[in-house]
Amino acid sequence: MVESRLTRALLRLGAGFTLFFIYFPLIVIALYAFNGNVTQRWPIEDWSTKWFPVAFENQGVRDALKHSVMAGLGATAIALVLGTLASTAISRYRFFGREIVTFAVILPIALPGIVTGLALQATIKDVLGPFGVKFGLATIVIGHATFCVVVVYNNVLARLRRTSGSLDEASADLGADNWQTFRYVMFPQMRTALLAGGLLAFALSFDEIIVTIFTSGAIQTLPIWMYATLFRPTELPIVNVVALFVILVSIIPVYFAQKLAGDTGVAGSTAQAAPAATQEDATP
Amino acid sequence: MAPDGAPHIRIAGLTKTYGDVVAVDGIDLEVRAGEFFTMLGPSGSGKTTTLRMIAGFEIPDSGVIELAGEDVSRLPPYDRPVNTVFQDYALFPHMTVQQNVEYGLMVKKVRKGERRERAEQALGMVQLTGYGARKPAQLSGGQRQRVALARAIVNRPKVLLLDEPLGALDLKLRQEMQIELKSIQREVGITFVYVTHDQEEALTMSDRVAVFNHGRIEQVGPPADVYEHPQSEFIAGFVGVSNVLERDGRRLTVRPEKINLLEDGREPQPGWHVEPGVIRDVQYVGPVTRYHVTLDRGGELQVLAQNLEEGSSQVLEAKGRRTRVEWRPGQESVIDEEGGTE
Known part of the structure; x- marks a missing residue:
């Protein structure tokens, strides 16, 4: 399609505005991390990195970071196991209710976090409470896992759909039992998809706040600590430093996940295949 | 083993x-x-x-x-x-x-x-x-x-x-x-x-x-x-060309290369099955020529003839001419009615 120069200019302007709209506030908060004053005022007058060591030494920040990492790792681990199982079952077997399972796995990302949070809180407190279950790290992990499963599931399923459907049949045909087929054929096929899904799941868990509020009890993750500390003006500079840190921790996994998801995991590239294909005639 | x-x-x-x-x-x-x-x-x-x-x-x-x-x-x-x-x-x-x-x-x-x-x-x-x-x-x-x-x-x-x-x-x-x-x-x-x-x-x-x-x-x-x-x-059609005729209440099929087109004035070979018809269409395929012959007694047959000497123009002129087809008895296969009613 040929657009007029005006259309092209307008489209570029629109795209530029959208990016600006998304990233300008992030840039503002990132720059505030370098604000030497205790009070926030734009534009920044006193540039400094003096809050970085302060934030690093802060016990509240350290504890919250530890909790966030543990919750993220726990939720990611659960998501990897359940997501792999669900996607393998869906891609491999035709069974009654297959569509419903797909829908049920994906639904949690669409559900409002506050509803998920309320539901989890009620379940943990009223149903599981009498059995001795208390709010804490474990309940955060479970809460986060509900929406982390879907990113692993989606990544792995997309990979399985792209790989040849007869690979597992070929493996079984050559004498491999189900475990050997998984270990030598299916797992290597989905390895990068699992890594991508795991990174995304971790990033999702790391900055989650709503579900966390309802499932954390007295434990503070990094976002909860930030939210709680926001109202103490003297600690605001530390919050800004932490915010910059959280932005980086969220962006990096997403960046790598996207690179991995693009990689098919299928050996070689078309660039490699092309010269080799021309050698067909050289075969004796 | x-x-x-x-x-x-x-x-x-x-x-x-x-x-x-x-x-x-x-x-x-x-x-x-x-x-x-x-x-x-x-x-x-x-x-x-x-x-x-x-x-x-x-x-x-x-x-x-x-x-x-x-x-x-x-x-x-x-x-x-x-x-x-x-x-x-x-x-x-x-x-x-x-x-x-x-x-x-x-x-x-x-x-x-x-x-x-x-x-x-x-x-x-x-x-x-x-x-x-x-x-x-x-x-x-x-x-x-x-x-x-x-x-x-x-x-x-x-x-x-x-x-x-x-x-x-x-x-x-x-x-x-x-x-x-x-x-x-x-x-x-x-x-x-x-x-x-x-x-x-x-x-x-x-x-x-x-x-x-x-x-x-x-x-x-x-x-x-x-x-x-x-x-x-079904097999007659799938494995080769379906050349099916109905004669005397029986359905039979003959492979196109088994059929001979009789030139004008030539006597059919003794004992061979002969039928008159019209060449409806001719396709020149290089090594062979494919004739579609509509028979006077009903039905149509494909006939495959090797191009021994003819050029394509001569061959194509045959379209519309009257002709006779002949084949050796036993070359035709009777299709059983069950299979044939498919």
């Missing part, structure tokens, strides 16, 4: 349905040891489903599959002494050619030295010596096909199943591979069960052919039998 001539695969009453669709409808079949056996039929005729049941990817609803006397109908694929060459090759993309070929031996814990040796031998047999370190993505379609073949025969299966293995190759390569497959089969002596929808491929390569239609086998026999004496109208 079963003695020569004894059934190596025995299939009885095999049935498979998917919902309302009957894919395989009560098939009985015997394949001899060392035979190149082809299951020929259009798509949806049940040939691939039958192959997949022999391999163990599908479990039959009813019926028995015996391999060398042992009932394997309900065994999982990895417990059956058969290997498959898949239509899309299904090579493991993350493994090298060598690892692909060694896979079956590796999962059965054959020790490394023997594994390497046998894989190299198999790669040599498909003329891919020296390609072991490559990945499948670095190979051409024809080379991948050979790797798939090597990966299967390296396990020395009792039966090799081939599911339209040449379907993805271009015509020239396909014809080369047909010859090569046949010679490899003679070399290794393994029973081949070959699925194809290509009648020429079936006639060229097979010791015997089973023609599938609507989940049933309509005819089993050596290629020449199936071609020269089709037992149903």
